[in-house]
Amino acid sequence: MKYMLLIQSDESGYAKMSEEAMGKLMGAYGQFAEEIQSAGACIAGHRLQPTQTATTVRVRDGKTLTTDGPFAETKEQFGGYYLIEAKDLDEAIAWAAKVPTAEYGSVEVRPVWEM
Numbered sequence: 542m543k544y545m546l547l548i549q550s551d552e553s554g555y556a557k558m559s560e561e562a563m564g565k566l567m568g569a570y571g572q573f574a575e576e577i578q579s580a581g582a583c584i585a586g587h588r589l590q591p592t593q594t595a596t597t598v599r600v601r602d603g604k605t606l607t608t609d610g611p612f613a614e615t616k617e618q619f620g621g622y623y624l625i626e627a628k629d630l631d632e633a634i635a636w637a638a639k640v641p642t643a644e645y646g647s648v649e650v651r652p653v654w655e656m
Contacts, residue, residue, distance in 0.1 A: 543584065543653035544625050544633035549617040550646025552591055569641040577623065577636060586623035617646055624653070 555563070577583040597608045620642070627633040630650070637648040 542627060542629065542633075543655065544627050544630075544636075545649075545651045545653060546623040546625060546633070546637050546640060547619060547649040547651065548621045548623075548640060548642045548646065549619055549649065550642050551616055552618045552620060554645070566641055573639055573641060576639070577625065582625045582627060582636060584624040584626055586621065588621040589619065592618045620646075 558566070574583070574586070577586075592610055595610050597610065599606045599608075623636070623640070625633060625636055627636065630652070633650045633652075637643060637650045640648045642648065
């Protein structure tokens with residue numbers, strides 16, 4: 542079964558990180574990526590640009606409306622994802638727990654609705 546691991550954190554914290562801390566975090570992500578790819582569980586995964594680059598689109602009464610930035614008002618922002626293959630929710634949760642951001646942010650695990 543396919544699951545999305547939706548990575549969320551307060552992106553303002555990255556600007557405050559020392560080069561050493563950022564290097565450690567990127568190293569942890571490199572190790573995680575190697576592990577999940579070696580296991581054959583990773584289908585895709587990408588880091589997103591910061592929220593100030595986002596555009597939210599809505600269609601109301603046939604008119605397309607755009608707003609700069611993300612729509613959700615929250616302290617955490619959606620920063621990236623992994624699309625994985627796991628035998629069940631427990632396995633997907635185990636992978637989510639290994640995502641480095643889970644230590645200070647959150648990782649939402651959601652099954653993909655196969656069409």
